[in-house]
Amino acid sequence: MKNLLLLLAFAYTSPLLSQENTESPRADEPSQKFSLEILGGLNLNNMPRHPDLATEVGSFNSQIKPEPAFFAGLSGHQPIAKRLAVKMDVQFAVRGFGLQKNAKTFTSFDRYQASYLDFVPQLEYKVYKKIYFSLGGYAGLLLEERIKLGNQNWSGIEPIFGTLAEKQDWGLSSGLRVEFGRVAALVKYQHGLSPAIKLEVTDDRGASFNHHQMHRSLQVGLGFKVI
Numbered sequence: 001m002k003n004l005l006l007l008l009a010f011a012y013t014s015p016l017l018s019q020e021n022t023e024s025p026r027a028d029e030p031s032q033k034f035s036l037e038i039l040g041g042l043n044l045n046n047m048p049r050h051p052d053l054a055t056e057v058g059s060f061n062s063q064i065k066p067e068p069a070f071f072a073g074l075s076g077h078q079p080i081a082k083r084l085a086v087k088m089d090v091q092f093a094v095r096g097f098g099l100q101k102n103a104k105t106f107t108s109f110d111r112y113q114a115s116y117l118d119f120v121p122q123l124e125y126k127v128y129k130k131i132y133f134s135l136g137g138y139a140g141l142l143l144e145e146r147i148k149l150g151n152q153n154w155s156g157i158e159p160i161f162g163t164l165a166e167k168q169d170w171g172l173s174s175g176l177r178v179e180f181g182r183v184a185a186l187v188k189y190q191h192g193l194s195p196a197i198k199l200e201v202t203d204d205r206g207a208s209f210n211h212h213q214m215h216r217s218l219q220v221g222l223g224f225k226v227i
Contacts, residue, residue: 139170
């Protein structure tokens with residue numbers, strides 16, 4: 001009878017022990033699972049002119065200026081090692097530039113913005129505790145363009161009349177993220193490698209030539225973890 005009770009006890013507890021062993025994490029598995037964040041913030045853009053010189057446009061001397069805008073999107077995060085993870089950001093981002101035209105009698109300031117759908121794949125490394133550094137690239141698809149001349153209202157640029165921006169914009173991306181529970185403060189930098197904007201201008205002799213300009217974007221914002 002005693003042996004029978006011991007056999008029944010072993011048969012009852014063995015499935016529990018096996019289940020407990022299968023659910024316990026392995027030492028080589030990452031401690032975190034997939035997470036999803038909502039992102040948003042300020043997008044400070046610049047588009048340095050190549051060559052980086054002020055150019056005479058008619059009777060004006062023009063200078064490229066930074067253009068503030070915004071970005072918003074989602075960020076998926078999947079750990080693949082103890083300190084390493086892969087990230088994919090999908091975001092709506094507005095980039096552009098300002099054009100300050102200086103004349104002898106007055107100064108005017110025009111603004112240009114282009115909206116993109118960005119795909120930003122990155123590798124992220126845990127530097128220290130809740131501090132993470134990421135490095136990768138980005139590929140942007142042009143959605144629309146708009147321009148603001150002086151004090152006038154913003155107006156769209158119709159593709160039928162021609163566009164300034166290329167259909168794609170791609171380059172390198174890096175970022176720094178600091179977590180505070182479900183909230184994260186983030187700084188990202190996009191360094192365009194493809195000519196994103198084509199401008200035809202004239203020099204002081206009246207000769208026309210094309211400028212091929214590449215985006216430079218500094219993004220500062222917040223993320224909120226929903227999963």
